[in-house]
Structure formats: C-alpha cells, structure tokens
Amino acid sequence: MAIAMLAPSLVILVVFVLYPLGKAVVLGQQRCNVQGRDCVSNGWDQYIDTFLSSEFQHALGVTFKFALITVPLGLVFGVGLAVLADKHLRGIGIFRAIFSSTVATSVAVSSLMWLFLLQPEVGALSNLGWLSDMFPVIKSPGLLRDPGTALTAVAMSSVWSSLGFTFILVTAGLQGIPAELYEAAAIDGATGSRRFRHVTLPMLGPTLLFVLIVLTTRAFQTYGEIDLLTSGGPKPHDSTMTLTYLTYGQDSIIRGNAGLQAATAVLLFVVLLGLSLLQLRGIGKRVHYGNT
Amino acid sequence: MATPDQAVIIATQPAGTSGGAVFRPPRGLRLVGRYSLLGLVTLIVLFPVYTTVVASLKPGNKVLQNPLVPDAFTLDILREAWSEGRLGRFILNSLVVAVLVTVCQVATSVMSGYVFAMLDFPGRGALFLVFLATLLVPLEATLVVNRRTVDSLGWLNSYQGLAAPFLATAFGTFLLRQVFLGFPDELRDAARIDGAGHIQFLWRVALPIIRPTVGALALFGFLSSWNQYLWPNLITTESDMNTVQSGLRLLRYSTLDKPNLLMAGTVIAAVPIFAALLVFQRQLVRGLTAGAVKG
Numbered sequence: 001m002a003i004a005m006l007a008p009s010l011v012i013l014v015v016f017v018l019y020p021l022g023k024a025v026v027l028g029q030q031r032c033n034v035q036g037r038d039c040v041s042n043g044w045d046q047y048i049d050t051f052l053s054s055e056f057q058h059a060l061g062v063t064f065k066f067a068l069i070t071v072p073l074g075l076v077f078g079v080g081l082a083v084l085a086d087k088h089l090r091g092i093g094i095f096r097a098i099f100s101s102t103v104a105t106s107v108a109v110s111s112l113m114w115l116f117l118l119q120p121e122v123g124a125l126s127n128l129g130w131l132s133d134m135f136p137v138i139k140s141p142g143l144l145r146d147p148g149t150a151l152t153a154v155a156m157s158s159v160w161s162s163l164g165f166t167f168i169l170v171t172a173g174l175q176g177i178p179a180e181l182y183e184a185a186a187i188d189g190a191t192g193s194r195r196f197r198h199v200t201l202p203m204l205g206p207t208l209l210f211v212l213i214v215l216t217t218r219a220f221q222t223y224g225e226i227d228l229l230t231s232g233g234p235k236p237h238d239s240t241m242t243l244t245y246l247t248y249g250q251d252s253i254i255r256g257n258a259g260l261q262a263a264t265a266v267l268l269f270v271v272l273l274g275l276s277l278l279q280l281r282g283i284g285k286r287v288h289y290g291n292t
Numbered sequence: 293m294a295t296p297d298q299a300v301i302i303a304t305q306p307a308g309t310s311g312g313a314v315f316r317p318p319r320g321l322r323l324v325g326r327y328s329l330l331g332l333v334t335l336i337v338l339f340p341v342y343t344t345v346v347a348s349l350k351p352g353n354k355v356l357q358n359p360l361v362p363d364a365f366t367l368d369i370l371r372e373a374w375s376e377g378r379l380g381r382f383i384l385n386s387l388v389v390a391v392l393v394t395v396c397q398v399a400t401s402v403m404s405g406y407v408f409a410m411l412d413f414p415g416r417g418a419l420f421l422v423f424l425a426t427l428l429v430p431l432e433a434t435l436v437v438n439r440r441t442v443d444s445l446g447w448l449n450s451y452q453g454l455a456a457p458f459l460a461t462a463f464g465t466f467l468l469r470q471v472f473l474g475f476p477d478e479l480r481d482a483a484r485i486d487g488a489g490h491i492q493f494l495w496r497v498a499l500p501i502i503r504p505t506v507g508a509l510a511l512f513g514f515l516s517s518w519n520q521y522l523w524p525n526l527i528t529t530e531s532d533m534n535t536v537q538s539g540l541r542l543l544r545y546s547t548l549d550k551p552n553l554l555m556a557g558t559v560i561a562a563v564p565i566f567a568a569l570l571v572f573q574r575q576l577v578r579g580l581t582a583g584a585v586k587g
Contacts, residue, residue: 001411001490002407002411002413002416003413005403005404005406005407005490006403006404006407006419008396008399008400008403008404008459008460009400009401009403009404009423009460009465010404010419010422010460011460012400012456012457012459012460013422013423013426013460013462014422015441016434016438016441016456016457017426017429017434017457018422018425018426018429019437019441020433020434020435020436020437020438020441021429021433021434021437023437024433024434024436024437027436027437081333081337084326084329084330084333085330087326089323089326089327095330095334097570097573098334098337098338099333099334099337100573100577101337101566101569102337103569103576103580104562104565104566104568104569105562105565106518106519106521106536106537106561106562106565107519107521107537108521108536108537108538108540108541108558108561109540109558109561109562110340112344112540112544112554112555112557112558113340113341113343113344113555113558114340115544115554116340116343116344116347116551116554116555116558117339117340117343119551122355122356122549122551123551124343124347124359124360127356127357127358127359128359128360160337160340163337165580168576168577168580168581169580169581172577172580172581217430220430221430221431221432223432223521223522224521224522224537227521227525227541228540228541228544244432244522247432247436248432248435248436248522248526258436258440261436262436262437265432265433265434265435265436266433268430268432268433269429269430269433272430273428276428
C-alpha cells in the first residue's frame, strides 16, 4: 500500500528530474547530428573543453555579474520595503499589498513592461524628453542595446519582479521577531538604527539566508528576461548571454547541438550546487537560529 | 509582532532617560515623513505598471506623446490585442495546464507526504533521500532531456506534455509530511479501529485538518505552472498550443512597431493572476513562508 501511494510521485520525479539529470550527464560527452539523434561518444573531455571554451567562460562571467547586481539589490530593496511597511499605521495593508504585488507578475509580463520602459524609439523613458536629454543613451542606442548598460537594464527588470517575493518573506520574518526584544533594546536605550543592527538583522538571519540562496539560484536560472529583452545581445558583445540563455536560447551558438546543450546544463547544475553549499557553509554557520 | 499598544509604548518611550540625548521629531511630523516615504516608494514600484496600463488604453497615434499622461482613452487596443494575440485561446491553455498541475500536485503530495510521515516500510529512508535529492536539481538542468522524452512520447504541442514534468514535487511532499508528522497517533488508530483504510482516512479525517496547507500548496503550484516560460517555449511548435506566457513572446515579435498593442496584451495576460492573488493573498504568503521555515 505504501508503495502504491508513493508510486505516482516517485514515477514523475524519477522520469522528469533524476533520469534527465543522469541522461544529461551522459549526453554531455556526446556529439549528435542536427536533429539531436544518433549521438556518439566524444569523450569526457568534452566537459572540460566546454568549460574552458570562450563562449562558456563569457556566459559564466555574465551570469556572475548578473547575480552580483540582482542579489544584493534584491536583498536591500526587499528588506528596506519590509522594514518601511512594518509599522502599525492606518492603511498599511494597502502599501503591503502593493509591495507584494510584483509576485503576481510572471517573468514574461514584467519583462514586457520593462521592454516598454526601456526601448529606444517607442519606449516610455525615451519619450520623456528631459530624461533622455540627461542620459542620451536612453534614446540612442537604447539602454538594452548599449553593451555597457544592457545587463544592468535587464537586471533592473529582474530585481523589480522579485521584489514582491522578497518583501513577503522578509515581512513574515520581521513579524516573527518577539516584541520583547525590541522593548528590552529600547529600555537599554538603543536607538532605531542600533535596534535594527543588533535585534532586527540577527533575528532575520535564517530568512535572509533563505532569500539569498533563492535569489542567487534565480539569477543563475534567468531566461525569460534575456529572451524577451535582449536575446543575449547586443551583438557582437553578447553582453547578456547568460548560462541558461547559452543553453536554451534561440540565438545561442549551441542551439540544436544536444550534446553541448546537455554539457552546459550539467555544468550549470554543478556551479549552482557549489554556490548553494558555499552560501550555506560560509554564512549558514554565522546565522542565529533562535528558539522561536 | 508588537501589538498596537506595545508599538505605541516603544514609539513614545522617552529616548533621553539613559543619557543618550538623541533628537526625536514629534510624532505627527514622523508620521508625515513615513507616509511620504511610503508614497514615494509606491510610486517607484508601480511606475512600470502605470506606464503599461496607460499605453494599453491609448490609440496608436498617441502612444508616443506624453507616455505618462493618460490624455486619450480607448478600449479598441485591448480588443485588438485580445483577438490578434489570440489571448483567449492561450489563457484557456494555461488554465487547463495549471489546473491539471495543481490537482495532481496536491494529490501526489498528500499521498507521498502521508506515506513518509505515517507508514513504516523497508527502504523508507533511502526513498526519502531520493526525494530530497530532487530538490537540488534546477529545472534548467533537466529540460534538454525532458524535451526529448516528451518528443518521443509524442507529446509536443499537448496539454500532457506541458503538464507532465510538474505533476509531483518534493517540495509539496515535505510540506505535507511536516503536517502529518504533527498528527497525534490516536487519530490514525481511532480511524483504523473504525475500519478506515488509508484513502478513507485521508479523505474523511485528514483533509479538513490539512486544508490550509493544501490551499497554500495548490495556489503555489497553480502560480508556478501559470508562470512557466521556458518549458512551453521549448515544446510548443504549433501556435494553437501556446500558453499565455509563450503567447506573449509571439505577440512581442508580431507587434514590433505597435507598443500599445503589446502593452495591452501584457495587461490582459496579467489581469487573471492579479485578480486571483488579491483573493488568495493569505494562502500565497503561507506557501512562500512555509518554504522558508521548513525548507
């Protein structure tokens, strides 16, 4: 009976999570024809060749840069919003609903909203005369087409869309901090900023660690924003060619090469796993898990 | 969380008693300051939404002038986006897939969570580790092979293809397992004495108790299925089988010189999920935070 009730979950997880990972590991050392069939072994050093290739190294660098922009900004804005709205004021519920609302926008919806903001000819920002006079790059070649600004512009869209998620989690974390701690701190004469540093932040530790890992993982999985905003471009700099887009993108150099796609997908998994472990071990040890 | 009374006590505590002479502006002024800050941040957060909605309500010739001012109004663009973007069809597709995913995810999670929490059998620990391991695998690492699997099943461009990889989750299994672990033994024993089998017990006794968790999981599953972007793009080659999300991609490339049409399509695609979240906000918060606390 136990097995019968477990079977549906087990079948799905094995067929669509574990088998594909194992199969991808094997596929990653193979060379296939254009249809992705008739694969023959190309030797395990295909992984090393892939990893060392300039395309992969470039995508890895872009992805790290993307994470280095989106993760800290996402954390700071999320915590800032949550602290700002964590007060008993009339109408605070409305502000909370607004701040969490971006959780309802899918990646396609939020990317297209930002596309309209950022596009050079038909976009909203470029038709704000004073703003595009101040920053001519908005109008020509456009924030998404300038190799210097494209990645940051995409990152802004991404930070915006994950704001709701971070806000909800940090708000829940703040509400879990017992009021007595603040009272004790106040009696000891701690002012607002010291209370934040010595009570709020340490008590938020586990929440922040979780958010940190999720945001990092998301940054490394970013696909929709790139696909809709830049297609990995602007060319020839490939300024926004992230690992996921290199693997799946329609404009990717390895599109249609199942062996190399599998190899980059497996390498993405390894990089992500390593990062999560690093974060858990490096920061996790210093996080305070209270009894509450 | 501080109750309102406690918050007032903290807020009105004289700051200078322990010698730290810190200037604190009067309460009224601080309230004005906080509300203006909240208002300012709200404007920034909602700015992309605002420009999108304004653009979707403007006729084509007006959209490039004064993007911030709603100086012309028409519903024609929304209508055009609905028919040209075939959003009715795509919303239906998304709905079918998301409901399929949600129902199956809840069913599989309840059963496997129950088994891991309440039944003992050889190999349980090892199987649990297998479930645990799947949490470490990012979706993006599996899709290359999953596309081939779905292709060889003949499921490209089909509802079952869109839904299949997401019909069970380790996350849901853990969530439900936690709840079942909290069940007192007497509950199961009493039901067994009354002759209830596992399924009967789940349906009659457990369901009312686990309903809040199931609600959170259901909403979470629905939302993540509805928002899938890469997977439908990978396995949809016939236009009819696009979901809302992959359909927006089509619209993006068919409306290159008509930004208001694209924005109208974006608004239409966003509305159903916005409405759903307004109703189910509490469940969503519970689902998200359950991941943080237990995961």
